[in-house]
Amino acid sequence: MADPFEVRMRFTNQLRQLNASVTSAQKAAQYALKYRDMAEDLHSCILEQLERNNMNTRANIMYFIEHFLDMAHRDGHADYVRMMQRDIIRVVDAVAPDDGSGAANVKVARKVLQALQHKSFLEAQAVSEIEEVLKDRDTAAQDLALSSSPTNGDALGDMPPSQTILAPRKSNAPPKLDRKQVEQRIEEDRERHKRLRENIWAVPQGEYAELDKLWEETSDLGDDDERMLAEEWAEWQLAHQNSCPHRRARATEAEAAAREKAANGKHSR
Structure with a gap:
């Protein structure tokens, strides 16, 4: 039997090393499914890493959750799905907290929530309620960014020298990301967008899958269509x-x- 502490540490390292590639997400998911007898402990690792790491790592873990639940559902491991349903609010709070530090992750959380709803992992009502909270946090983060920048009437440069020295420099603005984190996020988002375009143009599997897809996406044939076809012919x-x-x-x-x-x-x- 594997050592629980070692399993936990290795899974934690895999979560920290997640990136935009599907391979890294699948590797971590397969590891968690392999040690499914420690499901509760490994699930707590996901929550801890969401609450302790920076914005980019939290976004990567959020995307990982979608792949993870897909694989767990296919393999028949409902415990992981059930625990994620139970703690989804805590997950969203960690990915996009209300202090403005995760404003860039609001779209990430919303996108993954919609995907989980589409795959029937989450109920529509729960997703709708969480999205309302995310909408408020996105708006609050934008307002905070605007209020934290000096304006014409409130700039310290417009104050007398004595008031400038005594003026407190308090700010509730979230901490800024360093240049390395910003560049990393740009590269990872570019990789995800490229993979999304590949998925859009992917041909479905099966002999007549592509034909069936075109048939479903094509509207019913009407008189206008027949007249247009005759003219084009x-x-x-x-x-x-x-x-x-x-x-x-x-x-x-x-x-x-x-x-x-x-x-x-x-x-x-």
């Missing part, structure tokens, strides 16, 4: 006939033959 035939001299000559000969045949038919009558 006539235009194509005209363009095809005029594409080269040989086709034009054959079309002219066929038209002349048709007229001559029609004239001979009239005379025979």
Whole structure:
């Protein structure tokens, strides 16, 4: 039997090393599923790392949760899904706290919540209530950013020298990220957007899967569609006939033959 402390430490390190790649998320998820007998302990690791790490790591863990629940559901490990449903509010509070430090993670939390709802891991009512809170936090973070910057009337530079020295420099603005964290977040977001575009253009598996997808996405055929098809077919035939001299000559000969045949038919009558 594996040592519980060692399993916990290794899983913690994997959570800290998560990045935008699917491979890192799958590796950590497979490790947690392998030691599912310690599910409660490993679930607590996820919560602790969400509450202790920086904004980028919390975003990576939030994306990881979606992959993790997918794999747990496919393998029939409902305990992980149940525990995440129970603690989803705590998870969102850690990813995008109300102090403004996780304002950049509001969209991340909202996107993952919608994905979990779409996959029936979360109820629609619960997601709607959490999104209302996230909306307020996003607005509050923007207001805080605006109020923390000096304005024309409140700037310290407009005060007399004595008041400038005595003026307290208190600010409730969240701590700024260093340059390394900002660059890391930009690179990871770029990688996620690239993978999203790949998923959009991915061809479904199965012999007729792509045809079925096009059939479902196509609207019902109406009179306007039939008229448009007839017009486009006539235009194509005209363009095809005029594409080269040989086709034009054959079309002219066929038209002349048709007229001559029609004239001979009239005379025979």
